[in-house]
Amino acid sequence: MKIGICVKRVPDTETRPKVASDGKTFDLSEAKYVISPYDEFGIEEALKLKEANGGEVVLISLDSSGDVSVIRNGLAMGADRAIIVEGDGERDPYETAVVLSDVLKEENFDMVFFGKQGVGHDYQQVPSIVAEIMNLPMISVVVELKVEGDTVTAVREIEGGEEVVEAKLPVLISAQKGLNVPRYPSLRGIMAAKRKPVDKKSPNYSSEKLSWEVEKVELPPPRKAGKIVEGEVEDQVKEIVKFLSEEVKII
């Protein structure tokens, strides 16, 4: 089974974005970069499938940073090789999807994984657009996955419930937290990753018009600390009840 996972290099979830001097982008110079956490669920699932069925696991990333170390973490987890498409910075999600689809078409995977969204921009649409461009069956926000022969059965998360969806290979899956617990790279994995192939490619960006332009970015208004109540439990409870009735007005 040949499995591809599209991964994105993103600032980790500790990051506090600051508005850059142009007012349209974020200053992330102090950020530590990682593979987007949702993508790791995809990597883990692909590795488990390879362990059960044999095959190959390939990481694909559109990235303009020149920093390969983050993608190597995915190789250290156990992926066999990586393809980095060296882009020119953050692009419209449709354009991103076109570039990734070009690589996926060449590779002819049995399964393609994505994280359900890239942490940071949180666009939450590249997997759906890739599925349309490639005419692949797609199952999104997957929390449970079973592959038997060429039949894939997945449980996807919906608000207050679940959906069970079936499809035939090749299929595109977007991974949600809960699908598995991603492994940490072993020391041996880290050493092996240094010798695994990383191919670099140039993108062919689509000539389609952009969907939008960023006008500005901003931070939410800071919240102020309110009243702090210490002391007896009885008084504290009264304080909460008063707050719920007089301020919040829900009781």
Next chain:
Amino acid sequence: MAVYVLIENRYNKIKNPSFESLSAAKKLAEKFSTDNIAILFGEAENSSELGKYGADKVIKVNTGSDLVSRDVIIDAVYEILSNDSDFKALFASATSFGKDIIPGISARFKKGIAQDITELFYDSDPIMIKRPVFAGKAFEVIKFTDFPYFITTRPNVFKKAEYNSSGEIKEIEKSVSPDSLKTTLKEMKSTGSGQIELTEANVIVSGGRGMKGPENFKIIEDLAALLNAAVGASRAAVDEGWIDHQHQVGQTGKTVSPTVYIACGISGAIQHLAGMSSSKYIIAINKDPDAPIFKVADLGIVADLFKVVPALTEELKKVLNK
């Protein structure tokens, strides 16, 4: 020319966030002096409310089944939109359904979509929207460069408004041949029936590492039941396996904006604050007076949650006569 809204129909009932999206779309349709058209799949017991919240027309698509696969929806909506050479926008609510289907449709028009928007600037030209990034630690304001617009609206942010539009229903048939489907929806399961969904809740009671174990979430659930609230959790509690991931608030979980968020035994890591800081009011109960959660709380209770929460539940029972 029209503005369209894809309606989410679950268990033969239209979900509330779809009405919010419908009202937001109606305002845009009015700006363009055009119709706001709802697209509904199958039978819904509350379909008459579509007109009330702003649908000038309703296109009801009959597929012969309550389990409609995403491919069928994408195909059918694409057909409807393709017949309108000058359609302005497609809306849906930013739920698991909307966020999955709308980019599938926008892709056919070679467009990206503005997911999860929290504000629409109706008077700007061209139209601009605001959406959270970094799970709510920041926002971006984007301006559309070209029609049509594809938009999903964050639940619990846009208010449904009574327009009392005609909501005239036109039915169309969509025949589905099961063999041609790329994906087949086999089953829809409701987990924890009667529970209020986090992203739609007006009140959330949330537990963190301070809960100490899964068995203690009972006191959170009791308080939540009394306040008609949804149950939330921090990543720490979820990663410990005390409660399902569906309840996680914050980055790698859900971003919520209830009227009041009651955080119990949650210290307030940046990832958690990102997901709940847009709550109107925040009440924090934590025994550590230095917990970062107190920096954002409107009311901070420095106490042992195992004493305060059950006592609060008892007191509220008296106040509410329950």
